[in-house]
Every structure is written in structure tokens, then in C-alpha cells.
Amino acid sequence: MTAVTVGDLLADEALRDGEVIGGRAGIEAAVHHVTLVVTGAELDDAPYGTVAILDLGGAAGALRRQHLAEIVCRRLHGRAGRLLVVAGGTFAAALSTVRLADRLGLPVVVAPDAAPHALAARLLSVVHAPELALGRRLAEGAARLRTAGSLERVLSVLDAVLDARTSLATTDGTSLAGSRPRHPFAVPAGTPVPAVDRTGRVSTALCPVPHTEGGPRLWIVCQCERSGPLWRDTALGLLDMAAAYVGAWFATERLNAERDARIRGGLLNEILSLDGPPPPHVAGQAARLGWRLDGWHTGIHFALVGSVPPAPATVTPILSAGLTAHGIDVPLVERADGWSAWHTGERPPDAVASLVTTVCRALADYHATSNVPPIVAGTGHAAPGPDGLVTTLAEARRAALVAAATGRAGTVQRGDELGTKRMLLDWYGSSVVREEAERMLAPLLREGNEALLETVDCYLDSGCSSSEAAHRLGTHRNTVTRRVQRAETLLGVPLTDPDDRLALQLACRMWRLTRDASPAGRRAAPSGALPAQPEV
The missing domain is CATH 3.30.70.270 (Reverse transcriptase/Diguanylate cyclase domain)
Known part of the structure; x- marks a missing residue:
């Protein structure tokens, strides 16, 4: 595992309630040590990459605390420190402290309710034993996922353990459940695999949900603004576990829905008979x-x-x-x-x-x-x-x-x-009429001529108005006119004759109703295509 960063510590449960008041530019910096500070002198021998926990317990008065925080901030920066956590008492950050943190690029977190000694011990264990911290978080998440029981509960467990916004989304980014993502994201191209994407300060972890062949591809999407390598490893592990629970939940819901659908359908059929x-x-x-x-x-x-x-x-x-x-x-x-x-x-x-x-x-x-x-x-x-x-x-x-x-x-x-x-209902369901319609339209159904048939169909349904048909087809009226003339030549049927026009319109209607009956027709059919007709 790579070194723990400031972002990893900010995502830890011990600092989740802390407020980052400045220095966000340094959140990606690697951390190597944690020390407890009371006067600031403790930083004289602090190693490179130190996190300082400032204990306010011995500093009385707002001005004294403010002055001490700024002194520690400067000394920590001089020792190439990584993070200052102000803990152990109330602290109202002055604008000067915020500006100092931003200028130095040193994140400053205010955690008044945290116990400084316990906090230092916790962060020290994360920094020096990240694998242990990773295992602890995965074990905690696994235990809570086992008793989740529902999709919403699974997503809420991920929210709590990862300090993130978690949702179930489709491949195009539509959120179906959970907390809607605040930042845009893109699912990985190619074979669906778990991945983490970093954009600015936001880490987005994505994991595909197991699905049945032909079903929709769903993703668990988890976004966090306080993150680092440890968070990303934790997110990938937890999301992989959660995906199995979500997939099982969907399979159970699908089976229940299919069972209920069969019960309802069978009862209605019995009523209708x-x-x-x-x-x-x-x-x-x-x-x-x-x-x-x-x-x-x-x-x-x-x-x-x-x-x-x-x-x-x-x-x-x-x-x-x-x-x-x-x-x-x-x-x-x-x-x-x-x-x-x-x-x-x-x-x-x-x-x-x-x-x-x-x-x-x-x-x-x-x-x-x-x-x-x-x-x-x-x-x-x-x-x-x-x-x-x-x-x-x-x-x-x-x-x-x-x-x-x-x-x-x-x-x-x-x-x-x-x-x-x-009068048309029986006609729609007649196989004899369907065969006659196919024979009539055969010249336009040959390779390269289906666009002519679609144009003729739209032209007839538009009351033989080239302008209206052009509007519905999204083309120019002259194009419609040329296609209709070409179709008349191929069919040998003048559309000026009312009987021929009616017969051709009925044949086009039958073609539109039945062209999706074959797999090839379904692939080629535009959005307006209709299925083979059910029994009435």
C-alpha cells in the first residue's frame, strides 16, 4: 500500500466531524508521523511529513488559543508538516488563521470534541499500520453489510463507513437509489470492473453489480471529497462486497416480482374465462x-x-x-x-x-x-x-x-x-392480408429501398402532405416528393387514385405493425416500429 495521505486521515472516523478551515491544497500530501503538541516546542525535532495534534486544554482565552494555533501552523510548515488538528476545546478560527493556512498550503482542521491523546493514538496507528486500518474498516463494513437486508440499507452502510455519498446508478449516470452524486462521473469503458477515478478533490469509486444476461448494467457509485489511497483501497473492497449483496437483493426481488406477476396473470386469465x-x-x-x-x-x-x-x-x-x-x-x-x-x-x-x-x-x-x-x-x-x-x-x-x-x-x-x-381490427390480425401486403410492398422492401417505404408510409399518414411528412421525417419537402415519385415508379401504382392509395396505406400500416416480428426486423426497425399483433 502507498503512503497514507492527509485525505485518508480526514476520511477516518476520528476526524469526520472535524471542519477543514483552510489549506485544502495540501490534502494530497503523504503523512509519515503524528505528534501531540501543547506549546509548539514539540515540533523542533518533528520529522518530515508530521501531523500535529494541538491540545488546547492548557491554553486559556480565545486570543491565546488563536495566537498558539498560528505559531504552531508556522512551525509545522517550517518542518514540512502535513496537517494541523486543533482539538481539546472550543476554537473560533480568525480570518488571519484561515488565510495563513491557505497561503502555506497546510490543511487546518478544527475538532473541538476530539480527545487529543486518543486522537493522536488513532491517527498514529493509521499512519504506521495502514494495512491494519484497511482490514479494520473492511471487517466493520462486512459485518454491517451482512445485516443490511435491503438496497437502501446497503447504500447507507457504505455512506457511513466510507463517509461518502453512495448511489445505485445506470450506465448513463441516472441515479436509481441512494444519495444522488454531486459530481459528474463516467463508468469505465470495456469490461465492467471496479475502478476509482480522481477528479480534482473528488474520488469516485465505481463497482458493477452482478446481473443476469440481457438485464440492465447497474453500478454502485461512491463519491468522497476527503480521500486518499487508503480510502480508495477501502472503497474498492467494500463496494465489491456490497455489489454481491445488491445483486442478490435484485435477484430476490426479481423472483418475487415474477412470482407475483404469474399469480396476478393466472387469476386474471381465470376471471376472463x-x-x-x-x-x-x-x-x-x-x-x-x-x-x-x-x-x-x-x-x-x-x-x-x-x-x-x-x-x-x-x-x-x-x-x-x-x-x-x-x-x-x-x-x-x-x-x-x-x-x-x-x-x-x-x-x-x-x-x-x-x-x-x-x-x-x-x-x-x-x-x-x-x-x-x-x-x-x-x-x-x-x-x-x-x-x-x-x-x-x-x-x-x-x-x-x-x-x-x-x-x-x-x-x-x-x-x-x-x-x-x-372494421380494421380483424384485418390487422389476418395472415392472408399480411401476405398480400408483403407482396404489394416487395419492390420497396428490397435492399436500399426501405427509406422509400418509410417515406410513403409517413406521406400517406400525413394526408398526402409533403410538408407535413417532411416535418415528421426531419427532411426537406422536395426530398419527400422525389421519394414518393420514385416509389410510384417502382410500385406501378399512382397515388392519385383513391383505391390504390387506400390499398397502399393499409399495406404500409400492416408492414409497420409486423416488421419487428423477426430478429432482423427488430434490429433494423426505427423507433416507430410495432410488434406482431396479439390475439384480440
Whole structure:
């Protein structure tokens, strides 16, 4: 281990409550000795790299203490000292003392509650036996981590032992739990390994959390402004231990969530397949989950945009928290094609529009979260009893299918406003129509022509407006016009003909809905791509 620095001593538990009043430029200096000072004469033979503990117990009066501190500060600097700790009594530092410390680059710490003799013994052991100090801190941290029991407790143990701000963060720096980092940081590139980065006076220790294949990469991030080599070695050891606890905690939470999701999904499927009143065991399970089967239900269905089911389990708590934050406290059940939810009241709601507005706001906040897949929603009519729950959820699911066809994240489609769109529901799920759409669009699906197909799709959805399509595609209207003309030539279909235009628009809609069905399609599909459609 390299020599202990002033920063290491400041991070030690004995000095954590001390106030650094000046001389911060010398925090990186190496320390070689610790001595107790009463009059200042003790420094005449002090070795190079000494830390002085000034005992104020024998100095009466504020002026006397002030004068003594400045004398010791000058003498310590003359002996190439490293740190002055003023202890054993109250001390109000004058501006002259602060300026002197800054000018000399000698850190001065005021620790009025520390016992000078005990403090000197503690710091001396750290300086001359850093390996022992490292082992003591690791043992203390390990003992406290074993009884942590939760993610928040693990992070708080690291805060306490390392005198730092600790958080759980994603690779892009988003803090998920703990104390949000005050200073920017970057995770190591390449293979995730524990590391410590030093920027200015701030040390940032990072350690990857073990994760399952395909899961998100999470990091424990620990930042400290009072640190040195001993702190960095301690942080790497403790974070490595803590990462195992955090990984185990996440694995347990994931298993519990998957178990609960299976229970909720299985019960909802049983309710939806009922023919008549629910039997006692179904009613009992619903009651234990807090589900009401009586009353008036308004179904809500959330569907993914741009990826293939099943829905990521990590999205469920984010979506649920967003709904709850907007006052939509409803059951949220993972389904094969998204999530089903329903609102229950004693009487029919006055208006579904207010629920739709609230869902729109909740989805807007959800999409403001980084690294979440885009989602749309559909709502159903309000209907009473268990049979009404089946009806409204089926309608909400169909409405979500239509919302997904728009390709716009955050869209909420009301089931009672589907109108003529109901005619398209069976069409969306038809394999025969899908094959015909692929045949029609084949000239544009060849290598190098997919940009033409995307342009034609956007152009038709924009009411054949080149300006609107250019705005949505982020290109010039003349580019849209040239691409549309090129597509007409390849397809042999004039877009001026209403029938041909309608057929081509429906084929483009089917292409957009199904292009993510294969792994190759998922890799190539832009953000607006939609999954293969679920059974309605």
C-alpha cells in the first residue's frame, strides 16, 4: 500500500466531524508521523511529513488559543508538516488563521470534541499500520453489510463507513437509489470492473453489480471529497462486497416480482374465462390481492410500441409508479402483449374522457424516464360486475391495438370512439392480408429501398402532405416528393387514385405493425416500429 495521505486521515472516523478551515491544497500530501503538541516546542525535532495534534486544554482565552494555533501552523510548515488538528476545546478560527493556512498550503482542521491523546493514538496507528486500518474498516463494513437486508440499507452502510455519498446508478449516470452524486462521473469503458477515478478533490469509486444476461448494467457509485489511497483501497473492497449483496437483493426481488406477476396473470386469465359468477376460490384470491369484482369497471390496456412481447418485467414498477403518481391507483397485470388495468367505482363514471386525460399525462411522465420502451393505451366502456370486467378489458385491448397502429408513443385510444376503425381490427390480425401486403410492398422492401417505404408510409399518414411528412421525417419537402415519385415508379401504382392509395396505406400500416416480428426486423426497425399483433 502507498503512503497514507492527509485525505485518508480526514476520511477516518476520528476526524469526520472535524471542519477543514483552510489549506485544502495540501490534502494530497503523504503523512509519515503524528505528534501531540501543547506549546509548539514539540515540533523542533518533528520529522518530515508530521501531523500535529494541538491540545488546547492548557491554553486559556480565545486570543491565546488563536495566537498558539498560528505559531504552531508556522512551525509545522517550517518542518514540512502535513496537517494541523486543533482539538481539546472550543476554537473560533480568525480570518488571519484561515488565510495563513491557505497561503502555506497546510490543511487546518478544527475538532473541538476530539480527545487529543486518543486522537493522536488513532491517527498514529493509521499512519504506521495502514494495512491494519484497511482490514479494520473492511471487517466493520462486512459485518454491517451482512445485516443490511435491503438496497437502501446497503447504500447507507457504505455512506457511513466510507463517509461518502453512495448511489445505485445506470450506465448513463441516472441515479436509481441512494444519495444522488454531486459530481459528474463516467463508468469505465470495456469490461465492467471496479475502478476509482480522481477528479480534482473528488474520488469516485465505481463497482458493477452482478446481473443476469440481457438485464440492465447497474453500478454502485461512491463519491468522497476527503480521500486518499487508503480510502480508495477501502472503497474498492467494500463496494465489491456490497455489489454481491445488491445483486442478490435484485435477484430476490426479481423472483418475487415474477412470482407475483404469474399469480396476478393466472387469476386474471381465470376471471376472463369465467362463465357465470366467480367461484369462491377465485373471489377469495381476488380479495387477497385487493381486486374488486363488483362495482363498475373501466378497462385500460397498455401495449408496447417498437418491440416484441413479452413486456420487460422491469417496466412494470415504473409504469405502476407513474399511474399512482397521477391518482390512478389500479391493479396492473402483465399480459402477453402488455398490461391490463381497470378502474372500479360504485357507480358508472361521469365521463371516460377525464380518465383518458389522466392516462395521457401518466404516459407522458413515463416516457420522460430514460431507457423505457414506448407504450400506448386503450380504454373500454364502463361495465358492471365480473362480466363487465371481461367486456371492458376486451374493448380496451382492441382500442390499444388501434392506438399501436398509429406508431406514436403515448397515444390513448378510447374504445367508444373507435367508430369505423373497428372494421380494421380483424384485418390487422389476418395472415392472408399480411401476405398480400408483403407482396404489394416487395419492390420497396428490397435492399436500399426501405427509406422509400418509410417515406410513403409517413406521406400517406400525413394526408398526402409533403410538408407535413417532411416535418415528421426531419427532411426537406422536395426530398419527400422525389421519394414518393420514385416509389410510384417502382410500385406501378399512382397515388392519385383513391383505391390504390387506400390499398397502399393499409399495406404500409400492416408492414409497420409486423416488421419487428423477426430478429432482423427488430434490429433494423426505427423507433416507430410495432410488434406482431396479439390475439384480440
